Amino acid sequence: MSMKKFINYFRGNKQTSANIAKERLKIIVAHQRVEQTSTDFLPQLRQELVTVIAKYVKIDLDQVKVELERDENHTVLELNITIPETAEA
Amino acid sequence: MSMKKFINYFRGNKQTSANIAKERLKIIVAHQRVEQTSTDFLPQLRQELVTVIAKYVKIDLDQVKVELERDENHTVLELNITIPETAEA
Secondary structure, three states: OHHHHHHHHHHOOOOOHHHHOOOEEEEEEEEEOOOOOOOOOHHHHHHHHHHHHHOOOOOOHHHEEEEEEEOOOEEEEEEEEEOOOOOOO | OHHHHHHHHHHOOOOOHHHHOOOEEEEEEEEEOOOOOOOOOHHHHHHHHHHHHHOOOOOOHHHEEEEEEEOOOEEEEEEEEEOOOOOOO
């Protein structure tokens, strides 16, 4: 249920079957802050996440799209990674 | 827009104002796999994510809720972390 909702979010725009066949990774980190008391560490987190993910899948840095958005109480970091097709089995 | 949509997802159930005042972190990693060709590495990723986040905020491991769900093409890892109130300024 919650997963279905998220997968719809993951898919976002309507996709062609070509898009659907791509291997992709979406990472969202949402931080609900309490006023000004807490540090906004998501920008620094970005690089660390990419480093961790790169241990598991080959990442082409050109294929990493990063968005960072804030409102008064939230910071949301979103990474969209298209995983390159690998030649090796 | 996309952020608003996600913040609604982040909020999930209706919350009391007490809940809203808590500092929270939600991490979602969604992996769109291509059939059986790709490794499902999200379970191993879980611990690494907690380790990375713990560099920035104090994490009480009791306050980390982990969900992992799969369908034929997707694996979704979701971590919900309530950040303990810190005594130090």
